[in-house]
Amino acid sequence: MANKMGYLSCLDTVKPVRDAIEVINGKWKLPIIISVMTGNERFTDIQESIPGITPKVLAKELKDLEQHQLIKRVVVDDYPVKILYKPEPYADTLTPIIEALKGWGLNHRKKIFEKE
Amino acid sequence: MANKMGYLSCLDTVKPVRDAIEVINGKWKLPIIISVMTGNERFTDIQESIPGITPKVLAKELKDLEQHQLIKRVVVDDYPVKILYKPEPYADTLTPIIEALKGWGLNHRKKIFEKE
DNA sequence: CATTTCACTTTCCTTTAGGAAAGTACTATA
DNA sequence: TATAGTACTTTCCTAAAGGAAAGTGAAATG
Numbered sequence: 685m686a687n688k689m690g691y692l693s694c695l696d697t698v699k700p701v702r703d704a705i706e707v708i709n710g711k712w713k714l715p716i717i718i719s720v721m722t723g724n725e726r727f728t729d730i731q732e733s734i735p736g737i738t739p740k741v742l743a744k745e746l747k748d749l750e751q752h753q754l755i756k757r758v759v760v761d762d763y764p765v766k767i768l769y770k771p772e773p774y775a776d777t778l779t780p781i782i783e784a785l786k787g788w789g790l791n792h793r794k795k796i797f798e799k800e
Numbered sequence: 801m802a803n804k805m806g807y808l809s810c811l812d813t814v815k816p817v818r819d820a821i822e823v824i825n826g827k828w829k830l831p832i833i834i835s836v837m838t839g840n841e842r843f844t845d846i847q848e849s850i851p852g853i854t855p856k857v858l859a860k861e862l863k864d865l866e867q868h869q870l871i872k873r874v875v876v877d878d879y880p881v882k883i884l885y886k887p888e889p890y891a892d893t894l895t896p897i898i899e900a901l902k903g904w905g906l907n908h909r910k911k912i913f914e915k916e
Numbered sequence: 917c918a919t920t921t922c923a924c925t926t927t928c929c930t931t932t933a934g935g936a937a938a939g940t941a942c943t944a945t946a
Numbered sequence: 947t948a949t950a951g952t953a954c955t956t957t958c959c960t961a962a963a964g965g966a967a968a969g970t971g972a973a974a975t976g
Contacts, residue, residue, distance in 0.1 A: 690844075690845060690848075691840050691842075691844075691845035691846070691848045691849045692835075692838050692839045692840050692845070692849065693838075693849065694831075694834050694835050694838040694840070694849055694850075695849075695851075697834050697838075697898065697902050698831045698835070698849075698850060699905070700901070700902045700903075700904075700905030700906045700908075700909065701830050701831065701834065701898060701901045701902050701905055702827070702831060702905070703905035703906075703908055703909055704901040704902070704904045704905035704908065705827065705901065707908065709827075710932095710933070710934090711818070711821060711825075711933085711934080712933095712934090714817050714821065715810075715814045715817065715818060718810050718813050718814050718817065719807075719808075719810050719814070722808050722809075722810040722813075723808045724807050724808050724810070726807075726952080726953085727952070727953050727954070728807075728951080728952060728953075729806060729807035729808070730807070731953095732806075732807045733808065733809065733810055733811075733814075734810075734814060735811075736935090738934080738935060738936075738937095739953075739954060739955085740934085740935080740936095740954090740955075740956085741933085741934065741935080742954090743953080743954060743955075744933095744934095763943085764942075764943050764944075764952080765942090765943090765952095766952090767952085767953065767954090777904060777907065778904065780900040780903070780904070781897070781900040781901060781904055782813065782817060783900075784896040784897040784899075784900045785816070785817045785820040785821065785897060786813050786816045786817050786820070787816075787896070788816075788820045788893060788894065788896070788897055789815070789816030789817055789818070789819035789820035790816045790819075791893065792816075792819055792820065792823065793816065793819055826962095826963070826964090827963085827964080828963095828964090842922080842923085843922070843923050843924070844921080844922065844923075847923095852965090854964080854965060854966075854967095855923075855924060855925085856924090856925075856926085856964085856965080856966095857963085857964065857965080858924090859923080859924060859925075860963095879973080879974095880921095880922085880972080880973050880974070881922095881973090882922090883922085883923065883924095
């Protein structure tokens with residue numbers, strides 16, 4: 685009944701990491717969350733705060749993030765109608781990930797510049 | 801000389817996060833690093849420890865990770881020749897990211913199951 | 917001599933991500 | 947009346963990611 689695998693199981697870590705990656709995958713999701721958490725609320729503001737993002741990509745990613753309950757789309761019925769994107773409380777749970785990536789990225793860039 | 805942007809700058813965070821994402825992007829890189837850090841050294845062992853990965857993808861990602869100095873490919877000149885993949889010390893710097901993703905993924909799965 | 921193991925590579929194919937450019941419908945402002 | 951801003955959508959396209967299946971060459975094992 686014992687298993688005869690010759691490899692070491694790492695599924696305890698691999699599985700949840702993959703679950704997380706599925707939610708925040710791609711180039712743009714974390715940058716958008718960061719922008720919204722920083723306080724950018726309008727479509728155009730978010731777009732301008734993230735260099736290189738196109739409106740098509742932004743619109744698609746905003747929908748994904750809404751589905752995952754990380755942000756919400758709020759329609760304000762003034763005249764003219766305003767649309768605001770706000771972070772959901774659940775977005776705060778991503779802070780440790782964002783901080784870890786930020787720290788690593790900062791250090792990595794330093795490492796690259798030292799070498800070359 | 802002041803800037804007249806209407807948005808809030810979040811580049812201090814967005815830029816390093818993007819640098820990090822560029823290195824560990826895709827479905828497979830972190831799972832492979834986790835497997836190698838767990839102690840899997842042989843191609844076939846790594847492959848079997850990560851459900852769903854194909855040899856083509858594994859070969860390609862191992863090369864990428866080697867280039868980023870996260871793992872090294874060691875040829876052991878016994879007869880028969882053995883090829884071992886070992887984590888580089890630099891791989892350890894990814895531990896906070898992996899732990900953050902693992903924690904988040906675990907919690908996320910719990911959240912999903914509670915809801916539905 | 918046949919089979920198996922190991923570490924891949926090769927081919928073919930589909931899906932997804934992403935970018936460029938233009939357009940749209942509405943409202944506001946000069 | 948013309949121009950500009952807002953929040954997108956649409957079309958077209960390329961590149962990269964990823965998967966399935968088979969093959970390869972060397973060496974070991976039965």
